[in-house]
Amino acid sequence: MxxxxxxxxxxxxxxxxxxxxxxxxxxxxxxxxxxxxxxxxxxxxxxxxxxxxxxxxxxxxxxxxxxxxxxxxxxxxxxxKFDRMNHEDISELSHLVAERGMLSDDKVLLRDMLRRYRQQLSEKDQVHYEALISGQRFKGRRQMVQDLQGYLSDFKD
Known part of the structure; x- marks a missing residue:
């Protein structure tokens, strides 16, 4: 057979x-x-x-x-944990990162902006933010990505 x-x-x-x-x-x-x-x-x-x-x-x-x-x-x-991250999150925010990598001061600025963004969120939204960063799905994810993109709009070239 x-x-x-x-x-x-x-x-x-x-x-x-x-x-x-x-x-x-x-x-x-x-x-x-x-x-x-x-x-x-x-x-x-x-x-x-x-x-x-x-x-x-x-x-x-x-x-x-x-x-x-x-x-x-x-x-x-x-x-x-890194393997579980959705690759689409990178593409959604890739325009914020220079092609040849970020300079150290840009990295520090971005981390600070993300820390401040997280601090201004409610407890529930902080849980959603952590889920977003780890690549998980949740209700309201698209809106949070849009809010985060708006918050980081000053960071764009």
Missing amino acids: SFERIYRKVQGIVHKARKDYYIKLWEKSDWDQEGMLILYQLLQSQPGIEEDPIKLYSYFKVKFRNYIKDKVRRQESQKR
Whole structure:
């Protein structure tokens, strides 16, 4: 039996996991590729498993979901906080940063302006500000970005 035919048998497990979990920047083809990789490893470690469909489904499901859970844990771990930041936040504020990097005095000025902006926020908005800085989503995020851009408008070239 060809590898593609065997993969089609377990592909539903991959697509269900895709609906259940979110992994940053993964598209459908990435999910299929990882599913094929896990299936290949399973076929190598358990020769003949493709002959027993029940065993194939259960072994693959456990192995694939554990793999995905590890990916999600890694993505969400505190040590990798930078990896979780949404790259769109950088593009929304990139016009504020010079192309070859900021000078030290500009960095100090920007940090001071951000500190003052945060201090003038309510407690609830400070929580939202922290969520914005760490790349999280929340209701009112777009408005806060616009407010912050307005506040930092003097900082533009």
